[in-house]
Amino acid sequence: MIRGLLVILLFMGLSCKSQEKGRANDPVAPGQSIELILLVSDNYGGSEHAEFRIIRDMKSLKQFFAQVNKTRKPGIPVPQVDFSKELLVLYCPGKMLNGATSSLLIRENTADQLVLSLKESKSGQKKKNGALTMPFSLYKLPLTGKEISFVRED
Numbered sequence: 544m545i546r547g548l549l550v551i552l553l554f555m556g557l558s559c560k561s562q563e564k565g566r567a568n569d570p571v572a573p574g575q576s577i578e579l580i581l582l583v584s585d586n587y588g589g590s591e592h593a594e595f596r597i598i599r600d601m602k603s604l605k606q607f608f609a610q611v612n613k614t615r616k617p618g619i620p621v622p623q624v625d626f627s628k629e630l631l632v633l634y635c636p637g638k639m640l641n642g643a644t645s646s647l648l649i650r651e652n653t654a655d656q657l658v659l660s661l662k663e664s665k666s667g668q669k670k671k672n673g674a675l676t677m678p679f680s681l682y683k684l685p686l687t688g689k690e691i692s693f694v695r696e697d
Contacts (some may be wrong), residue, residue, distance in 0.1 A: 577657065579649050580683045582631070584624050585611070589635035589679030595659075595693045598631040598681075607633065611679070624683065632659065632682040632691070640673040647682055650694060657689045 588611035598604050600639025605621055626632060637646050648661035 548683055555561070562655070577652055577685060579647060579659070581646075582624075582681045582683050583619065584678070584680040586620065586678045588612075588615075588619070589637070589677040591638055591677060592635075594633070594635040597632040597691055598633055600626055604631065610668040612633045622681070626640040626686075628686050629683050630686050631677065632684060634661070634682070635677070637677065639678060641695060645678075645680075647680065653689075655689055657684075657687065657691045659693050660690065661693065661695045 562618045596607075598607065601624070604624065608619065620680065634645070634647055645664050648660045648662055649657065651658035
C-alpha cells in the first residue's frame, strides 16, 4: 500500500518536471511560423513623417502613448504586453489623405532575418478635399533574436 503510494507520488513529481524542461527560452523555435498581430490602430496620433520602430520595453511604449494621448481625453489605453515573450512593431506612415490605407505583412522569415513588408492600398477615387491624418499601427510579434527589417512595396 505504501509502496504504491510512493510510486504514484514519484511518477507525478517526475511528470511535472518533464513539462518544465519542454519549454524553450526562445518563444519562436526555428522553422516555426511567426504571426503579426495588430494591437492598436488609429488615424490620429502618429508622427508627421514615415517611421518604423521596434519597441522592446514598457518605457518606450508609454512614451509613445504619452505622445498619442496629448490631445485626447480620455486617451487610448496602453496595451499590456509581456516584453519577456513579445516585442512590438510600430508603423507610422506620416501625413496621409483620407482613403489611403496601409498594413504590415511578413514577407520573408529566414533563420536569421525577419523581413516585414508594407502593403499600401489607395482608394479608387482621388479626393482633393480630404482630411489630413497621421495614422499609426502597433503590431505584436513573438520575441525573437532575428534581425527585423522593413521593405516597402507599392
